[in-house]
Amino acid sequence: MPNLIDPQKNYLLLETDGAAVTLPGGEAFWSQVMSGSPTDAGIKRLLAAPHGRLLTVLPMDRDWPNWERHPAGDEILYLISGELTLIFEIEGEERLLKLTAGRLAIVPKGVWHTAHMIQACLLLALTDGAGTEHRPA
Secondary structure, eight states, rough: OOOOOOOOTTEEEEETOEEEEEEEEEHHHHHHHSSSSSSSSHHHHHHHHHOEEEEEEEEEEEEOOOEOOTTTHHHHEEEEEEEEEEEEEEETTEEEEEEETTEEEOOOOOOOEEEEEEEEEEEEEEEEEEEEEEEEE
């Protein structure tokens, strides 16, 4: 049976076998992931999946509070609306990439990155989150 979801309220785990698993979104998702002991069966599958990808749609109205990197794969960022500057740390130097609505950026595997808001955004992210690391901005 086809499912209709609001991608700002629910995220998707895209598994390597082609399955799409609906996950809680927003704070319900992030609090369980950061706790290390999720209760949602889908989030448990996400954390156990060797190379599934997480699809999220994120409303953003401020700079990211941290840097992140994804050692398991490239991250795809598609800006639905708004404007932001992606900041990459490559070989010890910061490199900037301005992203505008309708454009897509590929964040290379293992590269530290963060974002500076220019205008409130709606961002679609497709991430292989296995082993993701964070540090303060």
